[in-house]
Amino acid sequence: MNELSRVIVFATGKGGTGKTSCAANVAGLAAQAGMKVLLIDLDSQGNLEFDLGYVDKGDEGKHLVSTLLTDGVLEPVLKNVRPNLDVIPGGGKLDELEDLVLGRERRGEDGSILLANALKPLAPDYDLIIIDTPPSKRSALVMLALAAARWIVIPTKSDRASIKGLSVLADQVVRIREVNPTIDVLGAILFGMGSAATVRRRFAADDVRSVLGDSALLFESIIRHAEAAAGDAREKGKLIHELAEVVHNAEPWYVALKAGRRPERPAGSSLALCDDYVLFADELIKRIGAAEEAEGADLEAVTA
Numbered sequence: 001m002n003e004l005s006r007v008i009v010f011a012t013g014k015g016g017t018g019k020t021s022c023a024a025n026v027a028g029l030a031a032q033a034g035m036k037v038l039l040i041d042l043d044s045q046g047n048l049e050f051d052l053g054y055v056d057k058g059d060e061g062k063h064l065v066s067t068l069l070t071d072g073v074l075e076p077v078l079k080n081v082r083p084n085l086d087v088i089p090g091g092g093k094l095d096e097l098e099d100l101v102l103g104r105e106r107r108g109e110d111g112s113i114l115l116a117n118a119l120k121p122l123a124p125d126y127d128l129i130i131i132d133t134p135p136s137k138r139s140a141l142v143m144l145a146l147a148a149a150r151w152i153v154i155p156t157k158s159d160r161a162s163i164k165g166l167s168v169l170a171d172q173v174v175r176i177r178e179v180n181p182t183i184d185v186l187g188a189i190l191f192g193m194g195s196a197a198t199v200r201r202r203f204a205a206d207d208v209r210s211v212l213g214d215s216a217l218l219f220e221s222i223i224r225h226a227e228a229a230a231g232d233a234r235e236k237g238k239l240i241h242e243l244a245e246v247v248h249n250a251e252p253w254y255v256a257l258k259a260g261r262r263p264e265r266p267a268g269s270s271l272a273l274c275d276d277y278v279l280f281a282d283e284l285i286k287r288i289g290a291a292e293e294a295e296g297a298d299l300e301a302v303t304a
Helices: 018-030 046-050 064-068 093-107 111-119 141-146 160-176 199-213 227-238 240-248 252-256 269-301
Strands: 006-012 038-043 078-082 085-088 127-130 151-156 186-194 218-224
Touching: 006 018, 006 141, 006 240, 018 038, 018 078, 018 085, 018 127, 018 240, 018 269, 038 046, 038 160, 046 085, 046 227, 064 093, 085 151, 093 111, 093 141, 111 141, 111 160, 141 160, 141 186, 151 160, 160 199, 160 252, 186 269, 199 218, 218 269, 227 240, 227 269
Parallel strands: 006 127, 006 151, 038 085, 038 127, 151 186, 186 218
Antiparallel strands: 078 085
């Protein structure tokens, strides 16, 4: 097993498909389950700070840029953002990283391996490393992440534009295999699904088959459309399962009114959305375990 065998990249060819939300919530649930998790924000928008509530505590990606610029070794910038969860933040400084990668490539060097090299010494300290990426139009940063990854998870919607974006990402994966031949797609997850989920899923399975070659790569889980819960979570700096716990333990509205207080009721849809993320995280981790078990069996057969 190589050093980066537990690195997962959440990537997609289009913005607005839930990439950052999926990365943050899977990381938080895995950490709560006892796994030691490192979450890396490779997006210059740095929106993970809202999901995890570390607004104004990050470094805008300064550590990422300075480390890769000097061929150094990455370290967690924010430790124990949640128990078992460390973070290397992103932000506006990552625009400089894009220029760094492209500059090296203009000099004939392979800039895409910078993140992989900086991550290898740190990787053994973690059970899972999750990387959030920008939309594929920032291709240099996406290629950095893909070069460091063992697995890709693709949040997508079932509309035409999202499927086209999936095709863009598929092309990038083909190109990056020249430097990272072990990378593979773990699966695509349907995000923001509405009441017609069953019908849309059937069409999405056909689209995934046409782009990725196998409809089985579509996760059984879906993440439903729950705008109020998602907005509530980001406003409060809580992950969905944390918001759901607040809802579950909330004071009844009539008790607050009787005491002359204004009731505070987070979005009740967070309970159902929490179930979606829990099922997705469980399925994702099981897929990794099954793949590792199969790889181990294949290795034993070759060496027997």
